[in-house]
Amino acid sequence: MKIGFIGKGKVAQALSAALKACHDVRFGVREPSEARQGSLSEVARWADVVILTTPWRVEAEVVAEIAPHVAGKPVIDATNPVAISPNGPGISADAQPSAAERLQASLPKSHVVKTFNQIGAEFMADASVLNIKPVMFAATDNEAAKKAVLSLVADAGFEAVDTGPLANARHLESLAMLWIWQAAKGPLGRNFGFALSHAQTKGIT
Numbered sequence: 001m002k003i004g005f006i007g008k009g010k011v012a013q014a015l016s017a018a019l020k021a022c023h024d025v026r027f028g029v030r031e032p033s034e035a036r037q038g039s040l041s042e043v044a045r046w047a048d049v050v051i052l053t054t055p056w057r058v059e060a061e062v063v064a065e066i067a068p069h070v071a072g073k074p075v076i077d078a079t080n081p082v083a084i085s086p087n088g089p090g091i092s093a094d095a096q097p098s099a100a101e102r103l104q105a106s107l108p109k110s111h112v113v114k115t116f117n118q119i120g121a122e123f124m125a126d127a128s129v130l131n132i133k134p135v136m137f138a139a140t141d142n143e144a145a146k147k148a149v150l151s152l153v154a155d156a157g158f159e160a161v162d163t164g165p166l167a168n169a170r171h172l173e174s175l176a177m178l179w180i181w182q183a184a185k186g187p188l189g190r191n192f193g194f195a196l197s198h199a200q201t202k203g204i205t
């Protein structure tokens with residue numbers, strides 16, 4: 001697939017390292033100067049799947065650039081609407097009900113998928129450095145986008161889990177805040193990812 005990253009920061013570079021073996025990747029940046037870079041609109045037009053890896057606060061600017069080029073396409077929202085308070089990181093009061101649902105409202109012709117937001121960028125380049133395969137949940141309202149993105153998440157080395165409709169992005173953004181809180185203030189620091197533990201026999205009913 002043609003994967004167009006919007007931004008070329010830590011998340012975009014790490015995920016592209018994981019995905020470039022199986023996919024064609026390009027970066028939409030403000031001042032293209034290297035191979036595989038283009039303007040935001042050029043890369044959005046070229047891509048089959050677009051991955052937003054910009055700060056949440058600049059979403060409106062980014063949407064204005066890409067909106068005409070992403071109709072009918074999956075748009076992965078990897079952003080986290082972080083606000084720092086005296087208690088540590090939390091979800092910005094402006095991001096209600098969730099950043100992803102707001103993005104979907106701004107891109108009504110696209111299929112927004114919330115994923116790739118639940119772990120630090122350092123593990124996106126090579127998830128196999130963790131001792132158990134990390135989980136990555138994905139939430140969206142569109143079945144075709146869900147199928148394509150879950151396959152991409154698996155290609156990036158994660159246990160890809162369907163997490164239902166886009167309204168569940170609220171929970172995925174909260175889950176990310178737990179990771180970010182640990183990274184900033186908790187005993188685990190940045191050196192962990194979430195993983196699933198599966199029952200070996202049928203559970204008690």
Ligand SMILES: NC(=O)c1ccc[n+]([C@@H]2O[C@H](COP(=O)([O-])OP(=O)(O)OC[C@H]3O[C@@H](n4cnc5c(N)ncnc54)[C@H](OP(=O)(O)O)[C@@H]3O)[C@@H](O)[C@H]2O)c1
Nearest residue numbers: 007008009010011053054055056058078079080117120121
């Ligand atoms: N870092 C993590 O561990 C992590 C993990 C999961 C999710 N996230 C989320 O993923 C997103 C990206 O994080 P990151 O750590 O990769 O950030 P980053 O390293 O700071 O990269 C951000 C990218 O966005 C670009 N950008 C900033 N403002 C822009 C604008 N107005 N128009 C177009 N491009 C713009 C930057 O371009 P310039 O270089 O030109 O400024 C840069 O390429 C954030 O929403 C973050 O919350 C981060």
